[in-house]
Amino acid sequence: MDALELLRLNLLSPMVLAYFLGVAARLLKSDLAFPEALYTALSIYLLFAIGFKGGVELSHTPLAVVLLPALFTLALGLFRPFPAYLLARRFLRVGREDAAALAAHYGSVSAVTFLAALTFVQAVGDALPGFMPTLVALLEVPGIVVALLLAKRKGGRMGEALHEVLTGKSVVLLLGGLLVGLLSGEEGMKKVEAFFVEPFQGALTLFLLDLGMVAASRLSALRQVGFRLVLFGVGLALFHGALGVYLGLLAGLGVGGAAVLGAMAASASYIAAPAAVRIALPEANPSLYLTASLAVTFPFNLILGIPLYHTLAVLWGG
Helix, strand or coil, rough: HHHHHHHCCCCCHHHHHHHHHHHHHHHHHCCCCCCCHHHHHHHHHHHHHHHHHHHHHCCCCCCHHHHHHHHHHHHHHCCCCCHHHHHHHHHHCCCCCHHHHHHHHHHHCHHHHHHHHHHHHHHCCCCCCCCCCHHHHHHHCHHHHHHHHHCCCCCCHHHHHHHHHCCHHHHHHHHHHHHHHHHHHHHHHHHHHHHHCHHHHHHHHHHHHHHHHHHHHHHHHHHHHHHHHHHHHHHHHHHHHHHHHHHHHHHHHHHHHHHHHHHHHHHCCCCCHHHHHHHHHCCCHHHHHHHHHHHHHHHHHHHHHHHHHHHHHHHHCC
């Protein structure tokens, strides 16, 4: 399957089309809107399902198989905030707080980008390690912690921010779901698969419809901050994505796993990171870091990035 066919397959997936529908609805000033309760319910469902399915796979995966990919992923999570911070300071020429806020977002991970990459790789027929959701959890927190340390915050705010990250819904649901799946195993999965497996893609499609509307509402802020932010968001995604693919192949994840790890590394958080930054770095500009992560990097990865990381994995992995 060539690169153009991969791109077509990705663009015509229900999830990507739903995202564009959300963008169009907002640009056309439609009255379409998701109730806050529905958005919350969908996010809870998706995050727990990711963790749960990963835990089930982990329950019958030997430690020796998952150890090296886990260590590589942890190293990736600790490294990613540094180029993001330096690029923000030197290329965007923003202050320390704004640079650290951007580093926190680009040091963490977007669970929805992970899901889109997972779906894409499964659609093209590549094999995937079942423990990939475990790696999402490992990428979620370390980068945020490093970014907050880069900001050199002191006192209670740092402690509050770390508490916010570790007890936030994304981490609790991912790790909690992972633990539930690990302890209940395949027998537990059989009891709930009608709810957590079959409807999963439909729930993700609705979630992306809402994200399209949210991203479109940020486009005005994108015009205000300038084209440099677009280059920042795309350039960082490509660098982190290529690094993730390389490390994934090195860790033995195969073409499919390396492509998904590349997409994870290329993504930027818009759930866990904003919650932590709001507490630790109140001076940081939300328009800057939310626009970069949600209106630049997320759609780039969804449309072009994921097929590109898969192509890199095929080329480098043979």
